[in-house]
Amino acid sequence: EKAQIGVTGLAVMGRNLARNLARNGFSVALHNRSQARTDALVAEFGSEGTFVPSTDLAGFVESLEQPRKVIIMVKAGAPTDAVIDELVPLLDKGDIVVDAGNAHFADTRRREAALRDQGLHFVGSGVSGGEEGALNGPSIMPGGSPESYAALEPMLTKISAHVNGEPCCVHVGPDGAGHFVKMLHNGIEYADMQLIAEAYDLLRHVLDLSPAELADVFRDWNTGDLESFLIEITAEVLSQTDPTAGGPFVDIVLDQAEQKGTGRWTVQSALDLGIPVSGMAEAVFARSLSGDVVRREAAAGVLPGPASPKADVDRDAFIEDVRHALYSSKLVAYAQGFDAIRAASEEYGWNIDLGAMATIWRGGCIIRARFLDRIKEAYDRNADLPSLLVDDYFRDAVASGQEAWRRVVATAATVGVPAPGFSAALSYYDGLRAERLPAALIQGLRDLFGAHTYRRVDRDGSYHLEWSGDRSESTQ
Numbered sequence: 001e002k003a004q005i006g007v008t009g010l011a012v013m014g015r016n017l018a019r020n021l022a023r024n025g026f027s028v029a030l031h032n033r034s035q036a037r038t039d040a041l042v043a044e045f046g047s048e049g050t051f052v053p054s055t056d057l058a059g060f061v062e063s064l065e066q067p068r069k070v071i072i073m074v075k076a077g078a079p080t081d082a083v084i085d086e087l088v089p090l091l092d093k094g095d096i097v098v099d100a101g102n103a104h105f106a107d108t109r110r111r112e113a114a115l116r117d118q119g120l121h122f123v124g125s126g127v128s129g130g131e132e133g134a135l136n137g138p139s140i141m142p143g144g145s146p147e148s149y150a151a152l153e154p155m156l157t158k159i160s161a162h163v164n165g166e167p168c169c170v171h172v173g174p175d176g177a178g179h180f181v182k183m184l185h186n187g188i189e190y191a192d193m194q195l196i197a198e199a200y201d202l203l204r205h206v207l208d209l210s211p212a213e214l215a216d217v218f219r220d221w222n223t224g225d226l227e228s229f230l231i232e233i234t235a236e237v238l239s240q241t242d243p244t245a246g247g248p249f250v251d252i253v254l255d256q257a258e259q260k261g262t263g264r265w266t267v268q269s270a271l272d273l274g275i276p277v278s279g280m281a282e283a284v285f286a287r288s289l290s291g292d293v294v295r296r297e298a299a300a301g302v303l304p305g306p307a308s309p310k311a312d313v314d315r316d317a318f319i320e321d322v323r324h325a326l327y328s329s330k331l332v333a334y335a336q337g338f339d340a341i342r343a344a345s346e347e348y349g350w351n352i353d354l355g356a357m358a359t360i361w362r363g364g365c366i367i368r369a370r371f372l373d374r375i376k377e378a379y380d381r382n383a384d385l386p387s388l389l390v391d392d393y394f395r396d397a398v399a400s401g402q403e404a405w406r407r408v409v410a411t412a413a414t415v416g417v418p419a420p421g422f423s424a425a426l427s428y429y430d431g432l433r434a435e436r437l438p439a440a441l442i443q444g445l446r447d448l449f450g451a452h453t454y455r456r457v458d459r460d461g462s463y464h465l466e467w468s469g470d471r472s473e474s475t476q
């Protein structure tokens, strides 16, 4: 009896995906470079379903029914290429290779083209939800040929998370589309976390609230528009106490945020596409700054700022203001994220259904949130929405919160608590809605020092002024 699908790479994510498949009734071939992991999986969880373990890759391939479906779950980059190189000679035309790791979408495009040349299908699939999600229902973002998705769909939609009966798994588009959308998910995850951290920091310093009191604030926020997995776990982390130090857990954690690279990739890709993703960029930069110990130590206690961050504000009113600032900034981050997906979809011809992406993220993934339904509805109302921020729902949400948002950014600046996410988001919002931007002056400067030309508001064409001569205008 051959297995219906195989998983190679049985570290925690691979192991949990394999168990999820088996628990849902699919027979799963298993392989891992060191056999101990395969044995451990079968010994511990063998009773959960049908597992077909193999000691080497050839045996693993042999144990699969055709056309074969192989999920690779190893580290992104060279380790993924190594497994693909070893696997490909063992496969037959029509077989499907799924990379479920956090690959860079450009690598996925390259691998998909290479395997397509050999008659194989390569599916770069985003999988979000961490260990828990992989086991009990992740959000799945597969990219690749429609035929390969048709073959995988029954399994992927069965093991994914579901919201209102709908699977959080949709075919994103060809080649790198799935991994691009997963990368954007992570960029938004970075922005979301940075905004939550700023809200926490401001409330803690301005109002002098304890982490336990702040946990209650986040718990309360989680009953409204902000309801989301990240807000929920923020309350959990803030209410944790450290048994050895006896105080709040958050106070004994080193304040240097690490990153494995997907947030940085998001920002790099958006720069290439020319799409402002300032919320995500500030989140990546804030992590970098937090880890820049040398400069932080040189500056702490040396660079002057306000004497105390405490401000004379009404407690409940300020909490409500910060809630608005957080929600509005979050809407900006999502609007920017969807702009980047739309731009990439156009650039690479992916034809991505933006509303469907919101559906995938409603459950299973790290950024799962109530308001993703609102994004889906916005694209249902208008598939060609130029920006999420101009949709009625989002426009009204920001309209009702923008004064509060401005007060929070002003307070942060006054008391000296850094809020790069809140303020960058607000600047983007004001830039977006401005009737006229100072870009006109920049164009004038460019024309003066480099004859880079400018366009006029009243006539078509490109123009240049003889700045060092008679200042006459010529058409270029």
Ligand code: 6PG
Pocket (backbone or CB within 6 Å): 102, 127, 128, 129, 130, 185, 186, 189, 258, 259, 260, 261, 262, 263, 365, 366
């Ligand atoms: C997910 C997560 C996951 C990612 C972590 C860590 O969707 O399940 O995005 O893929 O690995 O969020 O990312 P950093 O280490 O870069 O913070």
